[in-house]
Amino acid sequence: MTATPRAFVIGQPITHSRSPLLHGHWLETLGLPGSYERVEVAPERLAEFVSGLRQAGFVGGNVTVPHKTGVLALVDELDDAARTIGAVNTLWFEGDRLWGGNTDAIGFLSALDQEAPGWDEEARVATVIGAGGAARAIVYGLLQRGLDVWLVNRSRGTAEALSQSFARLPSVHDLDALPGLLSDTDLLVNTTALGMTGKPPLVLDLAGLKPGSTVCDIVYAPLETDLLRQARAGCHPAVGGLGMLMHQAVPGFARWFGRVPEVTPALRATLEADLARR
Ligand SMILES: NC(=O)c1ccc[n+]([C@@H]2O[C@H](COP(=O)([O-])OP(=O)(O)OC[C@H]3O[C@@H](n4cnc5c(N)ncnc54)[C@H](OP(=O)(O)O)[C@@H]3O)[C@@H](O)[C@H]2O)c1
Numbered sequence: 001m002t003a004t005p006r007a008f009v010i011g012q013p014i015t016h017s018r019s020p021l022l023h024g025h026w027l028e029t030l031g032l033p034g035s036y037e038r039v040e041v042a043p044e045r046l047a048e049f050v051s052g053l054r055q056a057g058f059v060g061g062n063v064t065v066p067h068k069t070g071v072l073a074l075v076d077e078l079d080d081a082a083r084t085i086g087a088v089n090t091l092w093f094e095g096d097r098l099w100g101g102n103t104d105a106i107g108f109l110s111a112l113d114q115e116a117p118g119w120d121e122e123a124r125v126a127t128v129i130g131a132g133g134a135a136r137a138i139v140y141g142l143l144q145r146g147l148d149v150w151l152v153n154r155s156r157g158t159a160e161a162l163s164q165s166f167a168r169l170p171s172v173h174d175l176d177a178l179p180g181l182l183s184d185t186d187l188l189v190n191t192t193a194l195g196m197t198g199k200p201p202l203v204l205d206l207a208g209l210k211p212g213s214t215v216c217d218i219v220y221a222p223l224e225t226d227l228l229r230q231a232r233a234g235c236h237p238a239v240g241g242l243g244m245l246m247h248q249a250v251p252g253f254a255r256w257f258g259r260v261p262e263v264t265p266a267l268r269a270t271l272e273a274d275l276a277r278r
Contacts, residue, residue, distance in 0.1 A: 004033045009063075012065075020038055026253055050098070063088050068087040081102040081103070085140050104134065107244045112216060123213075126148070126186065128142070131161075139151065143170070151173065152174070179205065187213060190216070201226055213236060214238075215230075220240055
């Protein structure tokens with residue numbers, strides 16, 4: 001008898017994770033046997049948890065803060081995205097080998113493709129605000145799509161370090177240079193937490209943004225940030241952060257449970273209802 005596939009998300013703390021809701025929705029709507037559970041793992045127990053995955057009956061899972069970099073050294077193989085981004089968010093087995101991958105870039109690009117179809121047809125320059133973990137994945141994805149990346153960050157050193165991770169170097173700019181970059185920007189992405197509930201707003205006037213360019217804010221709480229509101233008011237295609245959250249989960253689910261799930265309005269509604277509750 002084949003065991004029912006079990007997957008997990010590990011982090012500390014882990015109670016906030018919406019991944020169980022997401023994967024639970026797909027398991028239920030696709031009628032598949034399987035489970036997906038939250039597991040709180042302290043950093044000092046990470047190696048023990050990862051080495052015991054098979055024995056515990058897990059087929060794989062997700063990795064979140066603070067383990068995304070710690071897990072890099074604990075897997076047998078890394079995919080190109082995880083190696084270049086320097087962080088793992090998805091684990092799975094291929095035969096006896098434990099793989100670590102990063103699906104944030106594909107999640108980000110898939111969300112844009114679904115919500116702003118054709119966004120990259122004429123696009124040459126992407127301006128990315130922020131140089132943290134999420135920015136690393138997004139820059140990786142945008143460079144793979146062939147865009148030039150302009151990286152704008154409060155701390156120049158962090159942005160320069162990020163830039164050096166890539167063969168085709170993104171150019172680095174200070175925050176006060178941002179308004180001057182807008183007229184040549186085809187895609188503007190906020191990857192900072194600015195604009196998130198409880199954080200300061202992202203103060204930026206989009207009046208000078210190139211007409212027709214796309215605006216993406218990966219913040220998803222609130223669903224509609226000031227940046228997105230301003231973009232819509234200026235007739236720019238505007239994409240929020242919930243799409244990235246949903247799409248980054250697709251490759252892991254497909255590997256663990258054997259079906260490629262779809263990002264549907266029903267899934268979005270489920271997550272939006274949860275966001276409205278907490
Ligand atoms: N939609 C999704 O699926 C998804 C996925 C991942 C992350 N996110 C969201 O993305 C955001 C960033 O996550 P992360 O993991 O990349 O965080 P992170 O690694 O901590 O990076 C934060 C970035 O924001 C900048 N920043 C923070 N406070 C700032 C301020 N007051 N003024 C100017 N810049 C500021 C930091 O600049 P310095 O370098 O100067 O500190 C850094 O570039 C969070 O809101 C997170 O929820 C969404």
